[in-house]
Structure formats: structure tokens, C-alpha cells
Amino acid sequence: MEARLTLEDGRTFPCRSFTGPGEASGEVVFNTSMTGYQEVLTDPSYSGQMVTMTYPLVGNYGVNPDDVESARIQVAAFLVKEYQPFPSNFRSTQSLADYLKGQGILGVEGLDTRALTRHIRNGGAMRAIISTQDLDPESLKRRANQIPSMEGMDLAKDVSTRRAYRWADGRPEALNDDARLDASVWRHRGARPSVVAIDFGLKYNIGRCLERAGFEVLVVPATTDAASIMAMAPDGLFLSNGPGDPEPVTYGIETTRELLGRLPIFGICLGNQILGLALGGRTYKLKFGHRGANQPVKNLDTGRVEITSQNHGFAVDMESLGNDIVAVTHINLNDNTVEGIRHRRLPAFAVQYHPEASPGPHDAAYLFDQFRAMMKIA
Numbered sequence: 484m485e486a487r488l489t490l491e492d493g494r495t496f497p498c499r500s501f502t503g504p505g506e507a508s509g510e511v512v513f514n515t516s517m518t519g520y521q522e523v524l525t526d527p528s529y530s531g532q533m534v535t536m537t538y539p540l541v542g543n544y545g546v547n548p549d550d551v552e553s554a555r556i557q558v559a560a561f562l563v564k565e566y567q568p569f570p571s572n573f574r575s576t577q578s579l580a581d582y583l584k585g586q587g588i589l590g591v592e593g594l595d596t597r598a599l600t601r602h603i604r605n606g607g608a609m610r611a612i613i614s615t616q617d618l619d620p621e622s623l624k625r626r627a628n629q630i631p632s633m634e635g636m637d638l639a640k641d642v643s644t645r646r647a648y649r650w651a652d653g654r655p656e657a658l659n660d661d662a663r664l665d666a667s668v669w670r671h672r673g674a675r676p677s678v679v680a681i682d683f684g685l686k687y688n689i690g691r692c693l694e695r696a697g698f699e700v701l702v703v704p705a706t707t708d709a710a711s712i713m714a715m716a717p718d719g720l721f722l723s724n725g726p727g728d729p730e731p732v733t734y735g736i737e738t739t740r741e742l743l744g745r746l747p748i749f750g751i752c753l754g755n756q757i758l759g760l761a762l763g764g765r766t767y768k769l770k771f772g773h774r775g776a777n778q779p780v781k782n783l784d785t786g787r788v789e790i791t792s793q794n795h796g797f798a799v800d801m802e803s804l805g806n807d808i809v810a811v812t813h814i815n816l817n818d819n820t821v822e823g824i825r826h827r828r829l830p831a832f833a834v835q836y837h838p839e840a841s842p843g844p845h846d847a848a849y850l851f852d853q854f855r856a857m858m859k860i861a
């Protein structure tokens with residue numbers, strides 16, 4: 484079915500829907516991973532964004548119930564060069580087209596994804612609209628310009644869980660109705676270090692990695708305050724990844740500021756930005772962001788280069804961090820932006836990239852053990 488993608492600057496790309504009629508809007512971003520499209524689709528950090536894959540053939544290994552990073556598809560639309568409708572993989576239970584259709588998400592193919600990616604690299608991430616109904620470029624351009632900008636947008640509280648839940652045995656587990664959110668919430672007190680993970684859009688693989696590193700994990704809503712967290716007396720605090728601009732996530736920044744020095748803190752991606760903001764730094768929007776599974780990052784402590792999985796459009800401004808308080812621990816070797824920070828005196832550190840790497844390489848898995856080493860219970 485004929486479709487059209489129009490960016491806010493008027494550039495238009497003809498394409499075809501492989502999921503039936505529909506319309507979608509959001510910020511268009513590109514991801515350079517060669518595989519892992521199901522993890523990309525379900526990563527809550529993509530909320531409000533339409534994602535295009537630079538790898539040209541998508542759908543060939545289908546989808547399965549295990550590779551999800553959250554309970555649903557989070558992208559606003561999925562844009563590919565060539566959709567492969569005949570999946571061949573022993574784990575596949577459904578085609579990608581049926582998976583998207585089942586959740587009402589528009590998928591388009593036949594799009595010149597290379598030209599689109601080059602356009603975004605030159606002009607920056609842009610707002611856009613895709614439609615099978617409205618094919619008039621002028622009307623689409625006008626409407627694309629009415630979409631709210633990603634800057635200033637707090638999407639974390641929209642995707643966050645409404646109720647606290649346990650992460651156990653590799654999956655989310657609801658608490659009993661009578662569970663009290665105090666120190667009695669932990670089942671393995673004294674045997675395993677306990678971590679409260681603030682859910683700004685938590686990827687499931689972070690839950691899996693925390694559990695694998697030996698933690699007992701309780702996931703709480705984004706707006707949970709410091710007093711409620713201290714009431715549970717955890718051994719550590721984790722700040723998750725999440726969508727949107729970090730600056731308007733003032734409640735998360737405030738909670739983090741209050742808990743600095745009272746609990747060991749580890750943050751990933753949005754969690755890194757929130758820690759940076761809580762430490763008095765600033766964040767800014769990158770031109771087109773980092774999204775892919777082969778981003779080179781230099782660990783300044785060891786001098787080692789890690790190949791990392793990434794998905795972010797904002798970054799912590801290095802100049803805004805007081806050097807006597809915060810150390811930059813990791814930088815991106817493509818553009819020298821901040822990829823990791825550490826408090827010089829207090830137990831708090833974070834990375835902008837994804838050590839849980841889903842999809843992606845596992846070079847940075849050591850960070851979960853580093854967090855564990857900060858706990859009283861080792």
C-alpha cells in the first residue's frame with residue numbers, strides 16, 4: 484500500500500506500508516545495528532520516535548516472545564529498506580508484519596533508508612509524519628511542523644510502571660496486594676544485595692543483568708521519592724534508561740540528588756543524564772544521536788576501548804560538570820562526547836551507553852559487578 488514519509492524540512496520519501504493503512508508521527512532517528520530489531524522495537528527509550536534501520540533487510544528471522552525489552556512495541560513507526568515476509572528461524576513464532584499489525588504500529592518498506600540516514604546525519608534528527616491516507620507533501624510538511632519537539636519533553640513518566648514490582652527469575656513479578664513497601668519487601672535480605680531500580684523506561688535486559696549480577700531487584704515508578712526509597716532500606720539505587728529529554732524529569736533528578744551519598748548509585752543512559760543533572764551539570768540534544776551496536780567508547784580509567792550498544796539523543800555537557808566533584812570516565816571515540824561519569828568522593832557512577840547490550844556486544848558487562856562491589860554485602 485502506497486505511503487509517504489515527509490520530514491519537517493519538506494524532504495519527502497515515497498514508501499509502502501507492509502502493515503496496512505495507517506498514519507504515524509514523531510522524531511525520525513536511525514539505528515545502525517545489523518540485527519536486534521525486536522529489541523529495538525520494544526525499547527521504551529524509543530517512545531515518541533520513528534526508527535529506521537540502516538541494515539537493508541529486516542524481518543528475516545521473525546519475532547519471538549523472549550527477545551522483548553518491555554511489554555509492548557514502543558516505537559511510533561518502523562521504517563525499513565526491504566521487508567522480508569518469510570521468516571526462517573527456529574525461535575520465530577510470528578512474522579514481523581503480524582507483530583506490528585497486532586499492536587497497531589505502522590511498518591513501511593521500499594524506503595531509501597540510506598538517503599534518509601544521510602539526510603538526518605546532515606540536518607539532524609527531525610520531526611516527521613508517515614501516512615497512507617494523506618499523500619500530499621505540503622499537508623504532511625505542515626503537519627510535521629506541528630509535532631511537539633523532543634526537546635523539553637518528559638516521556639519517562641508516561642512509560643514508567645504505575646506500581647512497584649519485583650524483577651525475579653528473569654521476568655517482572657507483581658507484588659502481593661498486601662506487600663508493604665518497607666524493609667520487609669526483600670526476600671533475600673542479608674543473602675543478596677538489594678537494589679531499588681527507578682523505572683524511567685527500564686529495559687528488561689537491565690533487570691536480567693542486575694539479577695544475574697546477584698542483586699535482588701525491586702522496580703519502582705519514576706516519581707517515587709527519596710523518603711519512600713529509604714523506607715525500603717535497599718543496599719543500592721539504580722537509575723534506568725528512558726525516553727525523552729532528561730531535563731524535565733525534575734522529580735527523578737531531585738530524588739537522585741537527595742540520595743547521593745546515602746546509597747550507592749548506578750545509572751544507565753537516561754540514568755546517566757539524571758545523575759549528571761543531579762550533580763549540577765547540564766544536558767543538551769545531540770545532532771542525530773548514537774543508536775547502534777558498534778559505538779566505540781574509551782574507558783579513561785583503563786585505556787581500553789569498548790564496543791558498545793547505544794541509543795541516545797541527548798548527552799551530558801562535559802563543560803558543565805565541576806571537575807573537582809565529577810570525573811568523566813568514558814568518552815565516545817566518534818565525537819568525544821561524555822559516555823560515563825563518576826562522583827569523585829561518593830559511590831555514584833553512570834554510563835551513557837548500554838552495558839546490558841540488547842542487542843549488542845558484552846564488552847561493558849563488568850559495570851554490573853562494579854556496582855555490586857560498592858555494596859556492604861558482597
Ligand SMILES: NC(=O)CC[C@H](N)C(=O)O
Nearest residue numbers: 528724725752753796797
Ligand atoms: N536510552 C536512553 O535512556 C535514552 C536517554 C534519552 N532519552 C536520550 O535520548 O538521550
